[in-house]
Amino acid sequence: MVHALEHLVVRHTHRLPLPTATAGGGRGDVAARRFDAALMSVGFKLSAGLLEKLSRLPEETVLAVAARTLDTVREIVGDHVRHNVYFVDFPANVPDTFDFWRCCVAEALGDDTVRPGVIERLRAGVLDLLTLPSYGTYRHTYEQMLAAHDELIAAAGDRMTVLHPGGTPDEETTALYLSLAGSTTPLGDEHLRDLALLAAHRADGPQPEAIPVREHRAVVNRARLDAGADLLLDTVTDVLRLACALSGGDVGLREPTRFRALSRPVRRALLGSLDAVVAEAPAKLADVAAHREAWKRLGERLHPHEYPRWPHAAEVFAVARGEKKAPSFDSRVEELLGRGDVIGAAELLTSAPGRLLRALDRLLRAADGRKELDAVLTAFESAVPHASGRVVLSLREHVQNRTGTAGERRVFVNRVGAAWVTADTRPPLPPAVRERLCAVLDAETRRRLPAPGHLLVDPAVLDVALPLSGRATAAGLGVLPRGSVSPVEGELLRFFTYWKQTARRTDYDLSALVLDEDYATVTWLSYTALTAVEGAHSGDITDAPEGASEFIDLRLGAVRGSYIVPQVNLYSGEDFEEVEESFFGFMLRETEQKGRPFEPRTVRMKSDLRGPGRVALPLAFERGEDGGWRARWLHLYLRGAPSANRVEENRVSVAVLLRGLLARTPLTVRHLVDLMGPEATATTWWDGSTPPDGPVTYIGLERPAGLPPGSRVLTPENLRDLIPA
Missing domain, CATH: 3.40.50 (Rossmann fold)
Structure with missing residues (x-):
């Protein structure tokens, strides 16, 4: 378990926890230099300070640290698996698509066991590639592929990620726990799982001054419950989130949780906490209606009727069943707006500053006349100092994009990265109102920022x-939040994806769509278009019981369009959340470097693919006015078709989505x-x-x-x- 925590520290901070043991005579210096050299082969390096500290440790200690750290950084960069390719000497000698298919058919016709079925399908005018024995599976070993490639020639532009010295393992894990638990923005799913692991070991140690994000609080509360520590609960929904955490469910309450049978001590803890919350503030019963069905299912596990000494807890379930009235806050707001009482709705919302800021655009559009507009703006100004910094900045980003430009489109991205676009039919906000809102929000942000020195x-x-939500960033190496822009420098741009199925045959297809400045299709690279002026595809793999990789090689100087949109399409089998592992990334290298299809030193970005749709859009590349390229981070998923997703079929929806996203200006x-x-x-x-x-x-x-x-x-x-x- 100590090693698992060390793994988290290295992955999150690029700091290496150092053992407390010391040794004289510098016996670890040779091992430390060998460790540094091994790291450089995968694009990492020890800082001078870390190299010096490791040199003072015993050789056996350095070797043990090196073995664990190398495993960690290889996983970070995607080098912990074997990346084979269908065409053994890719990107050289990739055949024309139809020539390749004809070759596969010819081989199948020469095979007595499959010839009758192939002939029958061809007579019907159908070519099913998956029935051809030579299609979709590796035809050579990983070692044979390696032998077909020259060694990578090092270049000054190769990525080199520096590892820095950390404190003791206990100091580093405590610092990471405090950072994650006390984050002011919601963590992504992987970071939330990391927080759960850290909390289990730090529940009875130092705690952050505050845990502002409710999902984080639920994860910490589960660890505190196991440790017998006091729980951090001040709303009924906090108790519901904790129950979801105990059942391994969604603490964000987006997906239904199947509640497990709970032990009697846990049931007493939950019901006692619920009773205390409602007894202190009965108005909090209004929050029950938002998750009525979840409360009903939880009641079946908690059996509140068995504990008459906690009558206030029983009220929660009475509200969920509709036996007791407790109008929700949102329903009261809706009632006022339904009556056209904008001023009353604004006044009510001042008691919930975050909700007022989230509803501000609607209130401003509903305001009729100067009196109502001034009342809404006054309520907004009184609420801003009491809203969270994340909500303040989110509203600032929203306002700067409410320009009211003709033909503007709205882009919606939910918490799990699913995206869709629709026409923006809202009337524009008056320029004077936008300026006033921005000035107030900027002044409030400036007030909260610490003096930087x-x-x-x-x-x-x-x-x-700005990472206003951890859910807008996938886990991985070199990954930036959605909307970020970073320069791309190099002659060759190479995408890669890897997946390993869990139980069913699974076929993912790496593709790249090239669009012109008007978002019209120029060309694409995929299993249906193996070569183009721009580059080549490594070949289609249709089954991944031991893992599979696909690559696309692009010569940036040859790209005829203005945008490159890589995507991973689920053709058949397990989706991105079912497979054992799946990730995407890109490499940059110069032509003369040669090397294997996958070279960890050239990887600039690697991100996990874990999303709800069947078409993954990790990022896009756009050509600047100076002719240079830059990456625009997306982290999006399209719903796609139930099966057989292809770049040809989704190019229109991708172009519409990209146009809408690039029209928005993120807060940076x-x-x-x-x-x-x-x-x-x-x-x-x-x-x-x-x-x-x-x-x-x-x-x-x-x-x-x-x-x-x-x-x-x-x-x-x-x-x-x-x-x-």
Whole structure:
């Protein structure tokens, strides 16, 4: 378990916890240098400080740390699996699609066991590729594929991720637990699972000053319940979330949970907490209606009638069954708006500042006349100081995109990354109102931001979107929040996807759609179009019991369009949440580097594929006015068809979605840097030179070496800490 926690620390922080043991004579120096060399082969490196500290440890300790860390970083970059290709010397000698299919048919006709069935289908005018013996499965071993490729030639542009020295394992895991539990923005599913693991070991140790996100609180409460510690519950919904956590369900309450049988001590703990919450504030019964069915199912497991000493807990289930009236807050707001009482609705919403900010656009559109408009704006200004920083910034992003431009489209992305587009029929907000809203929101954000002292900023981070939700970022390496933009430099762009099925035959298809400046299709690369002017596809794999990989190689200088949209289509089998493992990534390299299809040193990004749809859109690439390319992060899933999804069939919906997304302007790090700038003692743009002498607040894509002690470091791994509470 200690090693599992160490794995989490390295993955989340790129810091290596160091054992407390010391040794004299520097016996670990040789092992440390070998460790560093092994790391460099997969695109990682020890910082000078970490190399020095490891050199002071015993050799056997360094070797043990090295073995564990290498396993961790290989998994981070996607090098923990074998990436084979269908065409053994890809990207060279990839055949024309129809020539390849004719070859597969010819081989099948030469096979006595399958010839009759193939002839029968061909007579009917049908070519079923999956019935051809030579199609869709590897025709050579992984070792034979390796032998067909030259060694990778190192280049200055290869990725090198630096690992820095950490404190003791206990110090590092505690710091990571406090960071995740106290995050002001919701964590993604993987980070939430990591928090559960950390909380189980830190429930009785130091705790964050506050746990503002309710989902995080549910995960921590489960660990505290197991440890016999006091629970952090102040709403009835907190109790429901805890019950979901105990049953392994969705603490976000988006999906129904099948509640498990609960032990008597756990039932007493839940009912006693529920009774205390309602006894202190009976009005909180109004929250029950929002999850009425879940409360009914939970009541069947808790048996509240067996505990008459907790009558207030029984009221919760009476409300869920409709035996007791408790109008919800939202229903009261809807009633007022239904009567046209905008002023009354605004006044009521001031008691729930977050809800007022979320409903502000609707209130402004419903306001009739100057009196109602002023009342809504006054209510908004009184509520802003009491809303969470995440809600304040979310509203700021919303307002800056409410321009009312003719033909504007609305893009909806739910919590799990499913996206759709529709026409924007809302009337525009008046420019004066938008300016007033932005000024109030910016002033409030500036008030909450801590004084940064000396602000040191890497300009490359300025166009990274603020992580207002961890669900807008997939887990992985080099992954940025949805809407972020980052430059792409290199001659060759190579996409890859890997999947391993759990129980059923599963076929994923990696494709790349090329669009022109008007979002019209130029071409695509997929199993139905193996080659194009732009590049080549590695070949279709249709079964992955031991895991399978597909690649697309693109020569950026040859791309005829303005946008490149890679996608992973589920053709058949298990979806992205059923398979044992699935991920996507891209590499950048120069032509003369050669190398294997998958080279970990050239991987710039690798993200897990875990979403609800059947078409995954991790990111897109757009050509800038200067002719250079940049990545635009999407992290989206389209519903797609139940089976046989292909790039040809979804290109129109992808183009419409991309057009709508690129029309939006996300709130980026630049926004907060601009707000912090006037409060900084100095602002320096990081150019790789020697850092200042005193502590700094550093914001960048990677932690630089040599920062003064006491510095605050914000990189994509912990950029959520930049969001004020």
